[in-house]
Amino acid sequence: MVRHPAALDWSSSLETLDWSELQSLYRLAPLGNKDQALLRTVFANSRFKWFVRDAGKLVAAGRALSDGGDCSYICDVAVLPSHQGTGIGKEVVARLVADSHGHKKIILYAVPGKEDFYRQFGFLPMRTAMAIFEDQEAAIRRGHLAPD
Template sequence: MALEWTESPAGIDWEELSALYKIALGDKPAAELAIVFANSRYCCFVRAHGRIVGAGRALADGLDTSYLCDIAVMPEYQGTGLGKHIVARLVALSHGHKKILLYAVPGKEPFYRRFGFKRMATAMALFDNEPLARERGFLADEPP
């Protein structure tokens, strides 16, 4: 399979990318994707036959922390190693940071463990839609 890789958001069709996320991760409007990718230090886009089949990004400060996020692969390309290559590329781009973070879709944690990611005991988050985050399994029940 001939894949075309780019790390630049220049020329990305944000509607096309939004369609990928809608299938793979959930609704991410095109206008919002344009903003978050423009504000990300590292980006990764993969095309096959001219169409976006995978993407991911990392927010990073250049020294202390890089946060991998929005890693998505079209369902027909899942299981081909494409997701693994996107994560590996973002981890390589993040090399030199003191820590590389991510949070996984519930159930996908074993995929990231293969890269050496470990579960954090103290990770916490604020979500603008807490009921949806809870429904999707991103929030654990608080201890009594």
């Protein structure tokens, strides 16, 4: 039985984190295949992070990369399919937005089709956002970038 978000275990600690479980979470969500070494680096460098467990099992995660004043970038938000639609994703984003309070801007980019999930928190599309992805062609194919 999936429990209410408030009844789950919420932690920001990397010490108790099973990195292979985090990797599996992203694969199953699905949010892609993320290398464990890369996950260690990016989570260690992220000022804010949340890991959600249900009876010890990792069911959701998310992080925000913050410079401590100007900008906080929310990313890697994912919930296991078995727990999606129960309010956990919303609570993860709400916590990262609250953690980021005081920054001049909080930014993110959604998986195409998930924009409305973020609108409910007040996020609006950025008119001039641009990016260089390691694999530009793949980012264009996935719908993250608009070709020139």
